[in-house]
Amino acid sequence: MYRFLLTPRWLGILALTLVAATVMVLLGNWQLDRYHGRTAVNERIDAGLRMAPxxxxxxxxxxxxxxxxxxxxxxxxxxxxxxxxxxxxxxxxxxxxxxxxxxxxxxxxxxxxxxxxxxxxxxxxxxxxxxxxxxxxxxxxxxxxxxxxxxxxxxxxxxxxxxxxxxxxxxxxxxxxxxxxxxxxxxxxxxxxxxxxxxxxxPAADPVFKAVPIGHANNWQNLGYVVQWWIFAAMTLFGYGWVARREARRLAGVTDDRPRDRAADPV
Incomplete structure (x- = not known):
């Protein structure tokens, strides 16, 4: 039923699917590294505020x-x-x-x-x-x-x-x-x-000076990108499986791809 997957066309589709999913997983891993790096920076900023000099x-x-x-x-x-x-x-x-x-x-x-x-x-x-x-x-x-x-x-x-x-x-x-x-x-x-x-x-600084704030890095944005890329990778693999199953059912005659004449449907 699924022997068509071994044809050159479907093997090529599988290769492209795996490459795309792999790239998306790697992009998610890269964003995960950035999330950990930015989290570490934020922790050092907070520790500097609390620590004794x-x-x-x-x-x-x-x-x-x-x-x-x-x-x-x-x-x-x-x-x-x-x-x-x-x-x-x-x-x-x-x-x-x-x-x-x-x-x-x-x-x-x-x-x-x-x-x-x-x-x-x-x-x-x-x-x-x-x-x-x-x-x-x-x-x-x-x-x-x-x-x-x-x-x-x-x-x-x-x-x-x-x-x-x-x-x-x-x-x-x-x-x-x-x-x-x-x-x-x-x-x-x-x-x-x-x-x-x-x-x-x-002696104290002149009051005209304003303290320069240290902004925290937006690490949650990176975590959002992690989830996004990994979901895309899963959707890519799921999409390949769904299309392959649909093709297998069509070849087996389970589905009818011919357009329906809706005028013949009962009212």
Whole structure:
């Protein structure tokens, strides 16, 4: 009854069906990996909010190169760790990161190097400020950083990817991304391989700064894609079986594919 499945035509259909189902299963597995990866990131974000701060050196190795170089990135499990560090802000190398959105408003994030006692520096994202009147790209007035020694508490963030071109305008650096390798080349000291997102500092930060939130990754979207691809794979296999069974019944004369004359049906 099903010997027709061994014909070249049906063997080709079976091969295409298996290939399509396999690809869909693999796509589902890929999305499952992304779900686990994003879930791990969210768990580290939540753990960083709850944990007691640790010294910077417990989470981030010191850079070992010369001026203008960037140190090693932190271990993956150390990202979002809350740390404390003491140093002096270098107000001659303030970085304005433009095109950043907080509470639906576009403005600037202000990144300032904190120079440590050993001569290295860690970049500190001090927060978000609105642009000057005139539009989202109008350069803002940046509140001065505290003079003298500053105690900083913040969370470890890795260098951002993407275009990190750095320009200098009116004595200040500007960029679109906190890309540490690009920024380090503009600075006269070795730079740590991650930056800090400021939570608190002593002396206190200027109240004009708004804290930059850390958004959770949308891991549930990836889980939805997992289910979607696996359902598609199952539907593909089911569809092949359904069509094969229908063909077998037709060849056996069980079904009649001829059009019916509905005018002959009883009223």
């Amino acid at each position: 640790v010294p910077l050196r417990d989470a981030l190795p010191a850079p070992t190169g010369g001026p203008g170089t960037v140190g090693a990135a932190p271990a993956e499990e150390r990202t979002f760790t809350r740390v404390t560090v003491t140093g002096r802000y270098d107000t001659d190398h303030v970085v304005l990161v433009r095109g950043r959105t907080v509470d639906t408003r576009v403005g600037f994030e202000v990144v300032t190097p904190l120079v440590l006692a050993d001569g290295t520096a860690v970049l500190v994202n001090r927060g978000w400020i609105p642009p000057a009147p005139g539009g989202a790209t109008a350069r803002p007035e940046v509140p001065a950083a505290p003079a003298g020694e500053v105690a900083v508490e913040g969370r470890v963030r890795v260098s951002e990817s993407g275009a990190g071109t750095v320009t200098r305008r009116d004595g200040r650096l500007e960029t679109r991304r906190i890309a540490l390798p690009h920024l380090a080349r503009e600075l006269p000291y070795p730079v740590h391989g991650a930056y800090l997102l400021l939570d608190e500092q002593t």
